[in-house]
Amino acid sequence: MKMKTYRINFGILLGALLSLSFVLTGCDDDDDTTVIPDAEIVTLNEVALTGAAEAPPVNTQATGTFRGTYNMDTKVINYTVTFQNISPTAMHFHKGAVGVSGPITVPINPGSDPYSSDNPYISPLVSSTPPLTDAQEAELLAGEWYINIHSSQYPNGELRGQITR
Template identity: 35%
Template sequence: MKTTLFRSLRLLAMCMSLLAFTVACDDDDDDDLPIIDDDLEFENIALSGANERPKVITDGTGTFNGEYDPASNTLTYSLSWTLGEPTDSTIMMHFHGPADTTTSAGIQIPILGHTRNYTGTFSGSATLTDQQEQQLEDGLWYVNIHSGTHRNGELRGQLLED
C-alpha cells in the first residue's frame, strides 16, 4: 500500500512538473509585450519659413526624416527641399540647438556635401556627443537650410519625435 501511494505521489509530481514546464514555454502571451526601442524617430518634419526665428516669407518647403540610435550615438537623416525662388541657391545647412520652437541657437553640426541648387535631396549621418543627444531627446534641436536670399535661414524644422 505504501509503495502504491509513493508511486502515485511521484507520478503526480512528475505530471505537475511537466504541466508547469509546458505553461512556461507557451509564447501566446508574449505578443502583448511592448518592444523596447530606444531609437528616436523623426518622420516628415516640415521645413518652412514660418518656423524661422524671426519668421521669413518664402514659398519654399522641405521635409526632414531621421532616426537617432543612442547605442551608436548616430543620427541618420534625409532632407528634401525647394527654396522659394528658382534663381536662388542653397548656401548652407546645419543642425542648431539648444532652442525650442520660439528661439534660435548656434550651430551644433554642419551638414556638408549638399547641392547648392534651389531644390534637392540629401542624406547623411552625424555622431552626437552625450550633451547633444540629451538636447535632441528634449526636442531642442532644429535643422536649418540657408539660401542666398535668406542667409540667416529660409527653411527650418524642429526635430520633435513622432
C-alpha cells in the same frame, strides 16, 4: 566473382563540385552594413521645413521636410532632407527652442565645400551625423534641436523645422 568497374567522368564531377560551391557560397550574408543587434533606434518625427518657422519668420515659396532616426548605441542621426524652390548655401542642426535662434550644433555638409558649384546641396540629401556627445543627445531627445536651411536671399535661414520624437 566478377568485379564491376566504374568510370568517372571528370567533366561531370567538376561541374557538380562547382555547382555545389556556388550553392554554398550563395548563402553567405551580403549585407555590408554593420548592424548592432538590439540597437535602440528612435524615430524622429517627420518635420515640415518652412519660412514661417524661422526666427523671425520669412516669406518664401520654398518648402522642405526632414525625416530621421537616432541610434542610441552609435549616437548617430541618419536623415533625409528634401527641399524645393530654394538653392541652399548652408544647412545646420541648431540648438534652440521653437521661435528662438540658437547656435549651430552640427553642420550639414554634403562635401568639402558646400558653397562650390561643383558640390551643391541636392534634394534629397541623405546623410548622417558624426556621433553626438552625451549633452547633444540629451538636447536632441528633449526636442531642443532644429534644422535650418540658409540661402543667399535669407543668409540667416530660409527654412526651419523643430526636431522632435
